[in-house]
Amino acid sequence: MDRQKLLGSAPIGKLLLKFSIPAIVGMMVNALYNTIDRIYVGRKVGELGIAGITIGFPIMLIIMAFSMLIGIGATSLISIKLGENKKEEAEKILGNGMFLLVIVAVIISALGLIFLNPLLKLFGASSSVLPYSRDYLQIILAGAIFQTVGFGMNNFIRAEGNPKTAMLTMLIGAALNIIIDPIFIFVLDMGIRGAALATIISQAASAIWVLSYFFGGKSSLNIHRDNFKLQLPVVKNIVAIGSAPFLMQIASSAINAILNNNLQTYGGDTAIASFGIINSITMFILMPIFGINQGAQPIIGYNYGAKQFDRVKKTLKLAVIGATFITVTGYVITRAFPKELISFFGGNNQNLIEMATNGIEIFLFMLPIIGFQIVCSNYFQAVGKPKHAMFLSLSRQVVFLIPAIILLPKVFGLQGIWMAAPISDILASLVTGIWITLEMKKLNENTNISSFKPVIEEK
Numbered sequence: 485m486d487r488q489k490l491l492g493s494a495p496i497g498k499l500l501l502k503f504s505i506p507a508i509v510g511m512m513v514n515a516l517y518n519t520i521d522r523i524y525v526g527r528k529v530g531e532l533g534i535a536g537i538t539i540g541f542p543i544m545l546i547i548m549a550f551s552m553l554i555g556i557g558a559t560s561l562i563s564i565k566l567g568e569n570k571k572e573e574a575e576k577i578l579g580n581g582m583f584l585l586v587i588v589a590v591i592i593s594a595l596g597l598i599f600l601n602p603l604l605k606l607f608g609a610s611s612s613v614l615p616y617s618r619d620y621l622q623i624i625l626a627g628a629i630f631q632t633v634g635f636g637m638n639n640f641i642r643a644e645g646n647p648k649t650a651m652l653t654m655l656i657g658a659a660l661n662i663i664i665d666p667i668f669i670f671v672l673d674m675g676i677r678g679a680a681l682a683t684i685i686s687q688a689a690s691a692i693w694v695l696s697y698f699f700g701g702k703s704s705l706n707i708h709r710d711n712f713k714l715q716l717p718v719v720k721n722i723v724a725i726g727s728a729p730f731l732m733q734i735a736s737s738a739i740n741a742i743l744n745n746n747l748q749t750y751g752g753d754t755a756i757a758s759f760g761i762i763n764s765i766t767m768f769i770l771m772p773i774f775g776i777n778q779g780a781q782p783i784i785g786y787n788y789g790a791k792q793f794d795r796v797k798k799t800l801k802l803a804v805i806g807a808t809f810i811t812v813t814g815y816v817i818t819r820a821f822p823k824e825l826i827s828f829f830g831g832n833n834q835n836l837i838e839m840a841t842n843g844i845e846i847f848l849f850m851l852p853i854i855g856f857q858i859v860c861s862n863y864f865q866a867v868g869k870p871k872h873a874m875f876l877s878l879s880r881q882v883v884f885l886i887p888a889i890i891l892l893p894k895v896f897g898l899q900g901i902w903m904a905a906p907i908s909d910i911l912a913s914l915v916t917g918i919w920i921t922l923e924m925k926k927l928n929e930n931t932n933i934s935s936f937k938p939v940i941e942e943k
Contacts, residue, residue: 504779536616557726567789579711
């Protein structure tokens with residue numbers, strides 16, 4: 485419990501660094517092994533291999549969406565309950581969350597494998613790309629339980645104030661993947677199936693590490709068998725809080741499916757491979773921001789529950805500054821070395837390099853403001869306001885981006901697809917700025933009321 489008390493008393497700057505740096509390291513390493521995965525596939529299998537993984541990416545996002553629905557939803561509730569000094573309720577949420585993760589993973593694997601071919605065709609797979617996508621996703625879906633349990637429960641570790649252990653979860657899986665990926669792909673000559681097999685083995689290692697933390701007595705929250713019995717009010721609260729990141733991931737899956745189909749129409753398999761490369765680079769830049777969000781979430785949630793609103797505001801401010809620094813740095817790098825970045829994936833395929841270079845310059849044009857939008861959306865999730873978080877998250881992913889993806893190519897062709905992202909980023913950031921300003925005004929009013937009450941009581 486000492487770790488949890490620090491959330492309400494330690495200096496915010498040091499606390500945010502303590503929680504964010506391990507998460508950032510973990511997310512960066514995670515992004516690194518996904519990026520290296522595509523680099524290896526691009527060099528071994530070629531353009532069709534990258535396109536095959538890109539086509540299957542919406543399914544992988546769906547797996548991640550359910551992991552986030554339960555993992556992040558339960559984490560926010562656990563942080564708030566700990567801030568309210570209600571340990572038993574936090575443990576009940578923990579048990580329900582763990583059991584939900586297992587149930588969801590089994591259902592996703594079964595349905596995904598049964599309907600794999602129709603799904604891949606729906607997501608834009610051409611006849612030449614379909615075999616590569618199928619080979620990759622069959623293995624990924626078979627091992628979905630490892631990703632779901634490992635990622636989902638890792639959030640629980642962070643919720644109780646132990647970010648270093650959560651970081652180790654990410655590092656174990658990522659390091660293992662980096663080591664065995666080239667062995668399966670090149671040495672054993674398994675190609676794209678080798679990349680998938682290396683991925684689920686690594687995720688299994690992370691899942692085992694997380695389970696050993698909770699069942700090995702290292703956790704300050706205890707696991708009770710009775711808490712595995714699902715309770716409707718607890719499940720509803722988990723789903724309500726986790727619905728924002730869940731719907732954001734589902735929206736991202738839908739967007740990728742729409743993108744893949746439009747890219748196939750206006751640029752063919754090369755355009756799909758180009759987007760796969762751009763997406764890998766983008767995620768590598770944004771992963772540290774997700775790490776900041778993970779670090780800030782328990783701090784904001786605990787202090788919001790404890791009604792220490794000044795600490796909530798300071799945490800948000802520092803998180804926004806850190807995220808903006810990252811996106812500005814990413815913007816400078818992608819402007820200065822676009823072809824060099826693309827060539828890591830494309831090798832000597834000049835057509836792919838030229839198309840992807842043009843795409844990344846347009847697609848990431850408004851990258852500097854994305855950090856602000858992501859962090860502020862996460863704030864509402866951390867304080868238990870799922871409707872606000874859902875609206876802001878989906879504003880960028882659905883409300884603005886999907887219409888732009890559908891309409892702009894009709895006028896500008898392939899260039900219109902690349903243009904859709906910066907237009908959506910601008911509009912979503914404007915909406916987010918208005919909402920967070922109104923929220924801060926309410927928080928200031930609550931801060932003044934909270935600080936005034938003790939004065940009255942002393943008198």
